[in-house]
Amino acid sequence: MTAPVWSVDPRNGKQREEVAAEASPEEVDAAVRAAHATLASLTDRSIRAALLRAAADQFEAHTEQVVECADAETALGPGRLSGELGRTCYQLRAFADVVEDGRFLDVIIDHADATLTPPRPDLRRWKVPVGVVAVYAASNFPLAFSVPGGDTASALAAGCPVVIKAHPDHPATSELAAALLRRAATEVGLDEGVIGLVHGFEAGVSLVKHPLVAAAGFTGSVRGGRALFDAAAARPKPIPFHGELGSLNPVVVTEEAAQERAEQIGAGLAGSMTMGVGQFCTKPGFVLAPAGPSGDRLLKSLTEAVSDSESGVMLDGRMREAFLAGVQERAALDSVETPVTPGAGGEHTVSAGFLTVDAAWLTTGEAHDLLLEECFGPVTVVVRYSSRDELTDVLAKLPGNLTATAHIGEAEAAGEGASLLADLTPLAGRVLVNGWPTGVAVAPAQHHGGPYPATTSASTSVGGTAIERWLRPVAYQDAPEGLLPVELRDGDGGGVPRVVDGVRVG
Numbered sequence: 001m002t003a004p005v006w007s008v009d010p011r012n013g014k015q016r017e018e019v020a021a022e023a024s025p026e027e028v029d030a031a032v033r034a035a036h037a038t039l040a041s042l043t044d045r046s047i048r049a050a051l052l053r054a055a056a057d058q059f060e061a062h063t064e065q066v067v068e069c070a071d072a073e074t075a076l077g078p079g080r081l082s083g084e085l086g087r088t089c090y091q092l093r094a095f096a097d098v099v100e101d102g103r104f105l106d107v108i109i110d111h112a113d114a115t116l117t118p119p120r121p122d123l124r125r126w127k128v129p130v131g132v133v134a135v136y137a138a139s140n141f142p143l144a145f146s147v148p149g150g151d152t153a154s155a156l157a158a159g160c161p162v163v164i165k166a167h168p169d170h171p172a173t174s175e176l177a178a179a180l181l182r183r184a185a186t187e188v189g190l191d192e193g194v195i196g197l198v199h200g201f202e203a204g205v206s207l208v209k210h211p212l213v214a215a216a217g218f219t220g221s222v223r224g225g226r227a228l229f230d231a232a233a234a235r236p237k238p239i240p241f242h243g244e245l246g247s248l249n250p251v252v253v254t255e256e257a258a259q260e261r262a263e264q265i266g267a268g269l270a271g272s273m274t275m276g277v278g279q280f281c282t283k284p285g286f287v288l289a290p291a292g293p294s295g296d297r298l299l300k301s302l303t304e305a306v307s308d309s310e311s312g313v314m315l316d317g318r319m320r321e322a323f324l325a326g327v328q329e330r331a332a333l334d335s336v337e338t339p340v341t342p343g344a345g346g347e348h349t350v351s352a353g354f355l356t357v358d359a360a361w362l363t364t365g366e367a368h369d370l371l372l373e374e375c376f377g378p379v380t381v382v383v384r385y386s387s388r389d390e391l392t393d394v395l396a397k398l399p400g401n402l403t404a405t406a407h408i409g410e411a412e413a414a415g416e417g418a419s420l421l422a423d424l425t426p427l428a429g430r431v432l433v434n435g436w437p438t439g440v441a442v443a444p445a446q447h448h449g450g451p452y453p454a455t456t457s458a459s460t461s462v463g464g465t466a467i468e469r470w471l472r473p474v475a476y477q478d479a480p481e482g483l484l485p486v487e488l489r490d491g492d493g494g495g496v497p498r499v500v501d502g503v504r505v506g
Contacts, residue, residue, distance in 0.1 A: 005199045007172040010075045010313050011348060019171040022200025028163075028207055034193030035132045035161035036212045041190055042129070042159040045099050051156060051194075052096040054184035056089040059148065062180060066173070070142045073170040075313040080276065081143070088143045091150055091442050095157035098464045102496030104158075106473070107487055109500045122478050124488040127471035129159035130240070131214030134207045136228065137167040137174060138219035139315050140279040146170070147177035147197065150442075150461050151217035151242075156194070158470035163196035163213070165204040169315045174199075208232050208241070215470055217461065218243040219281070222374075222453050229456050242469045243456040244449070246374040247402040248286040249437050250427065252391065252420060256409025257434075258294035265407055266301025269380070270309065272436035274352045277312035278378030279319075282403050282437040285374055288359070288391055291384040299382065302354065303339050309352045311345025314377060323350055323377035330375065333368050335361045342379040352378035359385035363393040372397060395423050400451025403437035404428035429454065 002024050007016040023031070042048055059066060067081045074081075098104055105126045112122040133155040137146035144150065147164050155162050166174035174197060182192035198207060208216050208231050216232055216239065218225050225243040232241035253265055272284050289295045314320045327342045335357055342353030357371065362383060371381050385391045404424040408417040417433070424431050429450035430440075440448050446463035449455040459469045476484060486494040497506035 002200070005166075005168070005171045007073050007170075008316065009072060010169075010316050013317050013348060016072060017172065019175055020199050023198035023203035023206075025202075025206050028198050028203050028210065031163045031193075031196035031198055032132055032207070032210045032212050034191075035163050035196045038161045038191050038194040039129070039131065039159075042156070042161065042194070045102065045159075047188060047190065048157055048159060049096040049099040050188040051184055051190060052092045052099070052153060054187045055148065055153075055181050056092040058180040058184045059085060059089050059092075059177075062176075066143070066176060066180075069176050070170060070173045073173055074142050074315055076142070076276065084141060084143045087442060088148050091144065092148070092153050094442060094464065095153045095467065098467060099157045102487065102494070104464070104467050104471070105487055105496055107493065107496055107498040109488065109490075109498060111501055112478070123475050124479070124484060125473055125475040126485070126488055127468075127473050130470055130472050131160060132212055133160045133162050133470055134210075134213045134216040135162050135164040136204060136216065136218040136220060137164060137170075138281075139167050139169045139319070140276065140281065141219075142167070142170040142173045143177070145219050145461075147174045148181060150466055151219075152181070152195075154461075154466040155217070155470045158467050160214070160470045161194040161196075163198065163207060165207055166197055166199050168199070171199060204228070205231060208239075209235060211235075211237070213239065215240045216242065217469065218245075219461070220245070221376075222246040225456070226453075240469065241456055242459050242461065244281065244402070244461060245453045245456065247281060247400075247450065247454045248372065248374055248398065249282055249284050249401050249403045249405070250395070250398055250424075251284045251287045251405040251407065251437075252395075252424065253287065253289045253295075253298065253407040254409060254412060254416060254420070255290040255292070255294060256412055256416070257407040258290050258298050260409050262294050262297035263301040266298045266303075267305045268436055270302050270305030270352075272438045273354070273380045274306065274309045274312075274378045275438045277314055277350065278352065279315060279376060280438045282440060283380070284405065284437060285380050286372070286398070287380055287382045288385055288394060289382055291358075291386045295384055299339065299356070302382070306340045306352050306354060309378075311349040311351040312378070313349050317348070319376060320348070320350055323375065323379070326375040326377070327353070327379055330355055330370055330381070333357075333370065336371075342377070350377060354380045354382055356382045356384060359383050359390040359394050362397065363390060372399065392423065395427065398427055400454045401428040402448060402450045402454045403430045403432060405432040405435065405437055407434055427451065429460070
């Protein structure tokens, strides 16, 4: 008999209700096969766009129920969750627009030309869906990065049915979200099997190994993501695994920036690192600040702002214990100081804080790799550097990140600012100037990904180009027009933008 799945209130650690049961291998197989059976029904792009818009409508029609359920399981608060739900609906509709536009199909037509050397056959290239996608829901975004989130929306937009492994921190929200997605599917004439949902750790492992699963999307820890990534690669037929695993999101503050606005930067850093109880994947967890009076002013401002922040509830007790242990281990390292000590704020809460260390300690062989690893929760590490060489040496030690931020002075845009951006660009998928990384806009130009371990691929999980993860290119050579999809035929190609004989059309 499989184990029951309980919804738990993180504010008190008590079980709320039994939601489901962990899926058996047979149930995972059934969900995948049901999803696979719907592939042909997703061929029509208009159906996919209608599904995504119907899903957004369903969530908006059940806003109160969804927010209430998610808050009960995550303690993120109605305000934050209402905003996240709005983002989720916007995201669903944005992918509907991407589907209708058709640019993502990347259609290229080269007509036959016997005068070339060698002669060219008729070639017509576009992108097709890979097949069933396994989606692993995130803990910290129960909507925007979970069951109805970007991985699901982009996969459906690509024409791929999904089977989602629910996160144990919000199983009731996951069940509700899946039910709304399935209701949207039946509204537009699709089988509800196009959306599968399973619970349980072993179910997640079985899912990534299933022979009919063609790709996977994951948001979570380095340890869990790497285990699934390795399993995806070890299959007899390996599959793409697009995982977001962990990120320090380094911030560099130049001496000039600190001189100009130390207090503003310190307050901004406090707000960013404590947002959502430090549980954002883009939390600035590693800050390089100058030594000396300007840096001291920054730390004074940071100390005051963090000291005034309220303690908060983390997503679950396990994460709270991991945060407390991680902070304690880091604070015990030689030469590490704690101007504001992070830790337990109460029986079920945590309080924010930060650690400081000299850059020289990090660059002389005395450093501990622990400070270069993400600590999930409201804490950041501030590294004080005394020279540009020290700054460069510390940056060289950092792993890949989702974001990297430069705070520069007004006169540094062309000189030091450009040099600093050149140093930060290899470290991250999104580079910010004079801002804070928490908050990821859903926009066509967005990139939410980065060098390993931030992500396991070069793709983004946010923005319209996230659809590319679930597509593969196919070229047809000398195929009779009657065998080709409308988008590859001569004429207007159904209005899809194309490149025809080297000329962009549409």
